[in-house]
Amino acid sequence: MPWRLLKYGLKKTHDEPRFFPAAKPLKSGYDVVIIGGGGHGMACAYYLAKEHGITNVAVLEQGYIGGGNTGRNTTIVRSNYLTPEGVRFYDTSLKLFEDLSDDFDLNIFYSTRGHFTLAHTDSALRTMRWRAEVNKRHGIDSEVVDREFIAREVPYMDLDCAGHSAVQGALYHAPGAVARHDAVAWGYARGAYNRGVEIHQKTRVTEIRTQGDQVVGVQTDRGFISCNRVISMVAGSTPRITEMVGLRTPIEIFPLQACVSEPVKPFMDTIVVSGSLHVYVSQSSRGEMVMGASVDPSVLHSTRSSFDFVEGLTDKMLDLFPFMSRMKVMRQWAGMSDITPDFAPIMGKTPIKGFYLDGGWGTWGFKATPVSGKTMAWTIAHDKTHELIEPFRLSRFADFDLVGEKGAASVGH
Amino acid sequence: MKLFDCPVIGKRPISEFDYCGEVRRPPLDADETAWADFVFNRNGAPQVLREWWYHRPTGRWYIMERDTLKDEVQRFIDPQEVRYDIPA
Numbered sequence: 001m002p003w004r005l006l007k008y009g010l011k012k013t014h015d016e017p018r019f020f021p022a023a024k025p026l027k028s029g030y031d032v033v034i035i036g037g038g039g040h041g042m043a044c045a046y047y048l049a050k051e052h053g054i055t056n057v058a059v060l061e062q063g064y065i066g067g068g069n070t071g072r073n074t075t076i077v078r079s080n081y082l083t084p085e086g087v088r089f090y091d092t093s094l095k096l097f098e099d100l101s102d103d104f105d106l107n108i109f110y111s112t113r114g115h116f117t118l119a120h121t122d123s124a125l126r127t128m129r130w131r132a133e134v135n136k137r138h139g140i141d142s143e144v145v146d147r148e149f150i151a152r153e154v155p156y157m158d159l160d161c162a163g164h165s166a167v168q169g170a171l172y173h174a175p176g177a178v179a180r181h182d183a184v185a186w187g188y189a190r191g192a193y194n195r196g197v198e199i200h201q202k203t204r205v206t207e208i209r210t211q212g213d214q215v216v217g218v219q220t221d222r223g224f225i226s227c228n229r230v231i232s233m234v235a236g237s238t239p240r241i242t243e244m245v246g247l248r249t250p251i252e253i254f255p256l257q258a259c260v261s262e263p264v265k266p267f268m269d270t271i272v273v274s275g276s277l278h279v280y281v282s283q284s285s286r287g288e289m290v291m292g293a294s295v296d297p298s299v300l301h302s303t304r305s306s307f308d309f310v311e312g313l314t315d316k317m318l319d320l321f322p323f324m325s326r327m328k329v330m331r332q333w334a335g336m337s338d339i340t341p342d343f344a345p346i347m348g349k350t351p352i353k354g355f356y357l358d359g360g361w362g363t364w365g366f367k368a369t370p371v372s373g374k375t376m377a378w379t380i381a382h383d384k385t386h387e388l389i390e391p392f393r394l395s396r397f398a399d400f401d402l403v404g405e406k407g408a409a410s411v412g413h
Numbered sequence: 414m415k416l417f418d419c420p421v422i423g424k425r426p427i428s429e430f431d432y433c434g435e436v437r438r439p440p441l442d443a444d445e446t447a448w449a450d451f452v453f454n455r456n457g458a459p460q461v462l463r464e465w466w467y468h469r470p471t472g473r474w475y476i477m478e479r480d481t482l483k484d485e486v487q488r489f490i491d492p493q494e495v496r497y498d499i500p501a
Contacts, residue, residue, distance in 0.1 A: 299432075
């Protein structure tokens with residue numbers, strides 16, 4: 001590695017192979033247009049080409065690949081959700097994640113860590129038991145563990161939490177993992193490109209054209225594209241896209257912030273979440289402590305960071321990990337979370353023919369990258385909502401048939 | 414710390430306020446579809462929203478118009494402006 005670094009450092013040109021070349025001019029039409037070149041959009045393009053033979057596809061991205069919420073999440077993958085619908089869905093995703101490195105021939109640094117969700121009160125412990133039973137029923141490795149177990153696995157944590165909200169137990173999910181989020185987006189992008197998909201970065205959709213209730217094309221800042229099937233996979237920008245087709249949804253945008261500390265030697269091989277304290281932490285493969293909290297309190301379409309966030313987060317974090325008081329925060333950022341009232345996504349067909357929606361990903365989108373790409377590709381290819389995502393259909397808000405995933409969101413909202 | 418410039422109580426830390434969402438009027442006499450729309454659907458795109466804010470220390474409610482793209486409060490609203498009569 002050092003020799004290779006030196007070799008490239010001294011060279012005038014850089015001849016590392018590109019993942020895919022710069023885009024050509026837009027064609028006048030495509031079979032499918034995917035709006036949003038994040039993990040979900042790339043995964044959908046990849047599975048459309050790989051599993052359904054649909055390759056006349058354009059992915060339109062207003063910024064650059066994986067530069068939105070795909071590059072802003074805290075990379076946790078788990079499937080210990082609360083509802084049977086959620087458990088089935090996220091577990092399919094976790095299993096896909098485990099094979100992605102082989103699938104891409106690219107190391108996504110998938111690292112199984114073990115995931116603790118701490119309970120500081122009796123009522124929290126009760127929810128953990130409920131989740132563990134639902135999980136076990138669906139064959140997920142998930143159990144409630146006591147203080148001794150936690151003390152053994154996370155010895156550097158203060159279980160008494162500075163004496164004011166002692167940890168009573170935890171939900172332990174052994175398959176909980178982290179992965180390199182950029183590698184996931186780029187691996188899907190390369191796989192899709194090699195199968196014939198066009199990827200257009202810096203291409204913003206300004207209008208979706210319909211005739212009657214059928215989609216006929218999209219207007220972009222680089223020209224008009226005619227197409228009969230358009231799918232929106234834009235997470236925090238979803239309301240701007242649904243507004244173009246006059247679709248009403250319950251999605252509201254709240255910023256979600258995160259930060260990393262300076263890198264330190266590896267000491268933490270688990271993921272720790274506290275729903276009651278609204279914080280979570282894991283250590284990245286570079287040694288940084290990756291930390292997050294709950295979403296900001298008011299609606300905002302911005303990725304600005306705030307001092308209030310770091311102040312609130314570190315206050316709670318030091319209760320759990322007092323030794324971190326001497327570590328410095330190195331970087332902080334925010335993403336726009338598209339939150340739904342039942343903390344489940346909105347996926348599948350919509351009342352507009354040829355317009356498909358994959359949104360409402362709030363704070364739970366990264367872990368669903370493979371499965372959402374796969375099920376949405378199936379949905380587009382068959383023009384029929386895939387059975388795994390049937391519970392997440394938009395019409396559930398008209399039928400009063402919500403999913404109720406709130407208890408399993410990683411931190412309280 | 415972010416400050417909120419309130420015309421009644423002056424500059425206060427934003428953390429003293431609770432965000433309580435858009436000011437909306439329930440469809441008092443409507444069918445289930447209209448009610449489902451009111452209960453769940455929101456105006457999610459960036460725009461100027463009329464919102465409820467609650468100041469915890471003084472226990473007072475405020476209505477403000479805020480640009481949700483720039484996070485700028487543009488106007489304070491007199492509650493009389495948004496009041497409606499509930500049919501007996």
